[in-house]
Amino acid sequence: MADGTYDVIVVGAGPGGLACSARLAHRGMRVLLVERSDHVGGKAVAGERDGFRYELGPKLQVPAQGPAFAELFAELGISDKLRQITLNGVVQAYRPAGETEYRMNISKGDQSSDGSDQFDLWGLDDDERRRATEIMGEMVSLTGPQLDELDDVSMQQYLERFPDIPFALWNYMGLHSNASLAEPFDRVAASEQIKILQQLAFQGGAAYYEGGFGRMLDDLAAAFVGLGGEVRTGVAVERIDIADGHVTGVTTPAGTFAAAAVVSDAGIQPTVLKLAGAEHFPDEYVEYVRNLEPGWGWASIRYFLSRKVLDASMAMIYSDDTWYTTERYDRLRHGEWDDDVIVFLTIPGNLDPSMAPPGKQCIVSGSICSPDPEAAEIEEIYRRIDATIGKIFPEVMEAVEHRVTEGPREVSRHTRDSAVPGAGGECVGIGQIVGQCGTKKPSPITPVQGLYVCGADAGYEGMGTHQACGSGMRVAAVVQERLAQAAH
Ligand SMILES: Cc1cc2nc3c(=O)[nH]c(=O)nc-3n(C[C@H](O)[C@H](O)[C@H](O)COP(=O)(O)OP(=O)(O)OC[C@H]3O[C@@H](n4cnc5c(N)ncnc54)[C@H](O)[C@@H]3O)c2cc1C
Structure with a gap:
């Protein structure tokens, strides 16, 4: 003006x-x-480098159908600019407790599965499949007022109401609180996590945007x-x-x-x-x-590869014992590490080929961490992301030309001042x-x-x-x- x-x-x-x-x-x-x-x-x-375009950490839109952006863009008369892309290939690498090898599942990621391949991956028997279906059915059927009552209840506390919950489902919900909400299982509100599960179930899962x-x-x-x-x-x-x-x-x-x-x-x-x-x-x-209380942070690594190595657009690497509660994370801070960390990764160029130079690939990966910009354990988390990805996809590590890390320190520097001790690198926000x-x-x-x-x-x-x-x-x-x- x-x-x-x-x-x-x-x-x-x-x-x-x-x-x-x-x-x-x-x-x-x-x-x-x-x-x-x-x-x-x-x-x-958006990040840009050597002809690549990418996000600073792995990023997807939930809900795919009816995100707030759709309402806003329609109101502004620019719906043609939203241009969503459906996931086209999701890899899950899952390791059951006590085992050393990961089991692999590759799906389209487009909501076409009836869920049985997930149960196969977890190795559930018939009774466990029935019980897992009942519990998930109950979660996705909760009404708005019922969810409001869970604002004060953590996801861990909520699932403790089902003493016979199949072990793999319990662990998957722990992973989900970390990977989708960037919060530990015992601090994430059940209401928020279940709302997101409902969106995944009924609003088209996750999506991405062209460009x-x-x-x-x-x-x-x-x-x-x-x-x-x-x-x-x-x-x-x-x-x-x-x-x-x-x-x-x-x-x-x-x-x-x-x-x-x-x-x-x-x-x-x-x-x-x-x-x-x-x-x-x-x-x-x-x-x-x-x-x-600040939400938690995300330690990301972008790998710039000399060649196209993976076909998937998203991958999750997890096991029954590598997702975090605050207690498990505290143990890690005191030097008690599990071998692997959970890793979530997206490949923008496999979602939109214009985001990578021909024949090359950028993998955007990351793992949950403390939001504290000064957190000392982040360097070790990066090392374990490298090691975990190297174990599942060794060909990725062989093709790395550049590797760039981006953790709570950088997130705070770029977006949010640390106004109280231990805060600033939040992934989502409060x-x-x-x-x-x-x-x-x-x-x-x-x-x-x-x-x-x-x-x-x-x-x-x-x-x-x-x-x-x-x-x-x-x-x-x-x-x-x-x-x-x-x-x-
Ligand atoms: C690694 C990572 C992965 C994520 N993955 C996903 C995902 O898969 N899906 C998803 O939906 N979300 C994801 N998120 C979360 C999502 O990006 C954030 O929740 C969202 O960006 C928050 O938006 P915001 O507008 O609240 O704040 P921010 O995005 O933090 O923006 C705040 C802005 O304010 C500016 N600012 C701050 N102080 C000042 C000042 N004094 N003067 C002027 N400007 C200032 C900052 O520079 C910044 O641009 C991810 C975040 C990270 C870090």
């Missing part, structure tokens, strides 16, 4: 900030989006600009300005910008404790924010931790008039990018309504 004033300033161009900005601009608001990195996209930013998540978010940013929105990348908000309990704008090295409302996608803890400053909030609110999601999710409305929080920390549910986008859309509606009320 020529006069330097806006209706709304959005801090951070992650999926949440982008969704919020675009929806507000579409509804006629004057919006400034300020992003400290050189690129929009936050934790879902990757980064391309899709770049198109969202372009649509925002097309609607009159202004984006400033490479500009960090140093302070959210507040006077007399009301937001007045933001201060950046590029100047001070005024607005009646500020929406922050920078994380609730950095927003309240650092950017705005605890002195502007009631003590009990500051205490509440300080005590929010995420899906027990007691902090669903009905207990932090409100996007803060006690400071005109200051809101959007993204994976507030106001929505589900897997990371879906959650952030849904939150951004919801917060945009709240802000618009409140600004309209204030104007009357």
Whole structure:
């Protein structure tokens, strides 16, 4: 704006900030989006190198059908830009407890299986198959109010209600809490995990985007600009300005910008404790924010290969004893490692061939870890990811030209300041931790008039990018309504 004033300033161009900005601009608001990195996209930013395009860590969209982005893109009239891709080949490498060899299962990954090949992989007998089917049936049949009652119950506690649960299903749910939600089994809320299981079952499983998540978010940013929105990348908000309990704008090295409302996608803890400053909030609110438990992080390795080695678009390597509870992870921190780690990997070039140079391949892999940017065990996790992949797919390691790691330290540096000890490298955000999601999710409305929080920390549910986008859309509606009320 020529006069330097806006209706709304959005801090951070992650999926949440982008969704919020675009929806507000579409509804006629004057919006400034300020992003400290050189690129929009936050934790879902596109990476590029030597003709490859990829995500910084392995990434898929859940739900495939009806993600929040579909609603937003339809509202903006740009549905043609979403361009989803169905998975085309999933490898599972599974090692039962006490065995040394992994069993392999290769499926299409397109929801065509009736689940029996999964039970075959786990080696379930008829009784176990029946019981596993009953328990999974019960989970996917839970209603909204029944799920709300599980906001305070961890997935581990929920499954303890089924003493006869087949051992392999119990372990698979532990893996799922780690791999899909990036949380340990005993800290993830059963409600959040089961909502995602329901989406996987009834909304088409997982999907990807042509050109990757980064391309899709770049198109969202372009649509925002097309609607009159202004984006400033490479500009960090140093302070959210507040006077007399009301937001007045933001201060950046590029100047001070005024607005009646500020929406922050920078994380609730950095927003309240650092950017705005605890002195502007009631003590009990500051205490509440300080005590929010960070979600867990992700230690990723990208392997750039001299040749195309794998045909699958996604793979999971897991066993009955390598997924984490907090206790098992604590043991590892004290040097008690299992041989392998769980590994989840995607191959963007096998989903969209334009994402890799002809004949080459980039594998984006990773394993759950602490969100602490200073966590000492991350280097050992990288070594064990290498070793675990090398055991299952030795031909991958033989073809590696470059290997790039990206863990909680880098995630924090790129996207989220560490505002409380041990936090900053969260994969999802405040995420899906027990007691902090669903009905207990932090409100996007803060006690400071005109200051809101959007993204994976507030106001929505589900897997990371879906959650952030849904939150951004919801917060945009709240802000618009409140600004309209204030104007009357
Ligand atoms: C390795 C990894 C794998 C993942 N896999 C998946 C997956 O498979 N599926 C999925 O849906 N999700 C996945 N996620 C999670 C998903 O990417 C996040 O949940 C989502 O990006 C959160 O969006 P957000 O808008 O809340 O915040 P972010 O993406 O963190 O964006 C916040 C933005 O704010 C900016 N910012 C912060 N402070 C300031 C400041 N002071 N001034 C200006 N800008 C600032 C940051 O630079 C950043 O761009 C994954 C994440 C990681 C790290």
